[in-house]
Amino acid sequence: MRMPDIIAKKRDGGQLDQLEIRQLVTDYTNDLIPDYQMAAFLMAVFLQGMTYEETAAMTMAMAESGKCVDLSAISGIKVDKHSTGGVADTTTLILAPLVAAAGVPVAKMSGRGLGFTGGTIDKLESIPGFRTTLTQREFSDNLKRYGVALTGQSADVAPADGKIYALRDVTATVESIPLIASSVMSKKIAAGADKILLDVKVGSGAFMKDLGAAVELAGTMVKIGEIVGRETKAVLTSMEEPLGLNIGNSLEVLEAIDVLSGQGKEALREVSLTLGAHMLNMAGREKSQAAARKLLEKYLDDGTALRKFAEFINAQHGDPAIIEHRELLPQAVCQQQVFGGASGFIEKIDVAKLGYSAAVLGAGRTYKGQQIDLAAGIVMQCGIGDYIEPGRSIAVLYTNDPMKLSAAEQLLRQALTIGRAKIKRPQLILGVVDKDGYHNL
Incomplete structure (x- = not known):
């Protein structure tokens, strides 16, 4: 198997067989294929897609590239x-x-x-x-x-x-x-x-x-x-x-x-x-x-x-x-309430932005391996359709670093869209x- 041929085949919309995909995954895992060639293959997949059969073959090749857990000795359907x-x-x-x-x-x-x-x-x-x-x-x-x-x-x-x-x-x-x-x-x-x-x-x-x-x-x-x-x-x-x-x-x-x-x-x-x-x-x-x-x-x-x-x-x-005894869990030194800044109904929430607000407080990572603050985070006190007004608490921020509170609060406020219409809660x-x-x- 020549890697340039595999790349070209997928680039042109061709379908790879199971052996080609298995060999591709095995060789890359074992450092026999350089990153630049695998990157070219991945971009070809991004642009041309894969059939269900190709995707299943790639799935099994990746699953079998390491240890597969055997739970057959455990009774019942897992x-x-x-x-x-x-x-x-x-x-x-x-x-x-x-x-x-x-x-x-x-x-x-x-x-x-x-x-x-x-x-x-x-x-x-x-x-x-x-x-x-x-x-x-x-x-x-x-x-x-x-x-x-x-x-x-x-x-x-x-x-x-x-x-x-x-x-x-x-x-x-x-x-x-x-x-x-x-x-x-x-x-x-x-x-x-x-x-x-x-x-x-x-x-x-x-x-x-x-x-x-x-x-x-x-x-x-x-x-x-x-x-x-x-x-x-x-x-x-x-x-x-x-x-x-x-x-x-x-x-x-x-x-x-x-x-x-x-x-x-x-x-x-x-x-x-x-x-x-x-x-x-x-x-x-x-x-x-x-x-x-x-x-x-x-x-x-x-x-x-x-x-x-x-x-x-x-x-x-x-x-x-x-x-x-919930106090046995990690406790944040700093707590800060966030109060409503304008009157109206919450029409939309940018949930990703809320997640990033918690990450700023220390609850999440911006890069792999980063240490996190297990006590940090947010407790929300409102949701879509709720009416908020100045003086009403909409969330509580928790962190062990008070310098993070301002940026986290700003992100949280940006995540909430306030309007005049009472919106129904989304279907779950x-x-x-x-x-x-x-x-x-």
Whole structure:
């Protein structure tokens, strides 16, 4: 295989076969193909696209470039959930214990936050003592014993994806649906779950800004799953305003505890119940959405899910006392209320800008490996459709660096569009994509 021939074939709109794609990924992972040639190939894909078969072949080649987790020794159908990223999206912390409490094993590899989106690993690391790095033996043992285990993604899981993504990031080829889909699915397949549920975010705080692009991405990932033998379903959810009230790592742990206690923001509870019901259906635990949802509501309201959360924390060496003694979580030295500056209704929220405001306070990263302030963040006190006026508190900022407050407040104010019209809150669940296509709700 000559790399210039592969580049030219894709440049001219040709279809690569499975062997060509596998060799391409293997050689690049092993440093046998230089960056400039892979960059040219990625741009050809960006411009010409890939068929479902090509995308599935690239997905499997990346998944098999490193270790693939074997969960076959764990009884039951394992369903993994992946979110395409958002702001105040704390669903993993809620879903892992909630779904496990219903008897469906939850084995999950998660990542850190970058930019305006939060990372599950960072959130869990705000819990004193919590270990986010488990050996394969510890991971399997916890899954067998407690029905839930969560660990950070190691460098030997889908290493080709990490290397290719780094190149995409600097060659303006990130926004390619085949490349996004193969990146997401390669990690999910390598993580070993039997079935995959995707939470594809849509809106100002999501990578996909409009519904059409989100449906296309979801459909591509579902088709990949079908081709490689992993049932995959996608739920499209709105990110036109933060999903929860709390933005920031320890703050989001607090809100997860609220939801697991039968409280919390209704939107966060609703999305968690919807996703959880799909996970139970896919695992064969309940046949209908209604039955699955009723069971999960019961576990939220009677304390079963919260007890499973405490068990999960303890199993990974964290301190479950945070549930009753919230002051054990990281606390910010500085708190500042933000008050309304003009009267009117909130008509629109630039959710990405809110996420960047939290990052300015120290809750997020602007570059990979950056240290973050686990106590920093924002607690929102308003949303789309709410009336605000001078003197009304609209948010509280938290940080350990008072010099960051002014810039963060400015970004937060810029994120809110105030007008005279009372706008309805956005629809939360926009639709579902499965093997039969897109189903509008």
